[in-house]
């Protein structure tokens with residue numbers, strides 16, 4: 228069975244975690260072409276949101292958590308700069324922050340956090356299982372880290388950084404490293420929007 232066929236079968240499943248394990252061999256984590264764009268999560272008003280709900284618009288997606296001391300503030304600051312850099316073209320882009328800490332990131336906290344950086348950014352959450360499934364699809368890993376002797380709820384989470392771009396068809400278009408500058412990322416997104424796929 229070809230991987231594309233397996234992926235199509237996976238896409239038909241709402242919770243594709245088990246399917247993912249079967250379809251992607253270990254060691255393929257750095258192959259961006261293997262990113263499966265599928266996610267089924269909830270917005271901060273409790274509405275179900277999937278990667279297919281923004282047809283006709285691009286999606287700029289990152290994973291993190293609101294208690295994150297450094298990586299996520301940097302990423303969301305960059306996201307806000309990218310939106311400003313794109314100017315009117317940003318209307319064609321939905322920026323999305325997916326929490327990997329649904330226990331502590333309440334809907335209210337998530338909404339307040341994303342709005343602090345830019346009101347256009349939406350926060351998505353869900354059950355631990357659905358968040359894990361989405362992260363697995365994007366090859367994003369995350370793991371709780373608790374200092375010895377610390378309170379149980381004072382953990383940090385080590386997580387994969389960077390951003391993902393989905394095209395107007397809801398499919399994976401590009402991945403941006405955490406080290407990319409907002410200017411570089413905005414320029415690449417603008418080029419992809421303009422149809423210059425070579426800039427990818």
Ligand SMILES: [Cu+2]
Pocket residue numbers: 290291292295296297298299300386
């Ligand atoms: Cu973070």
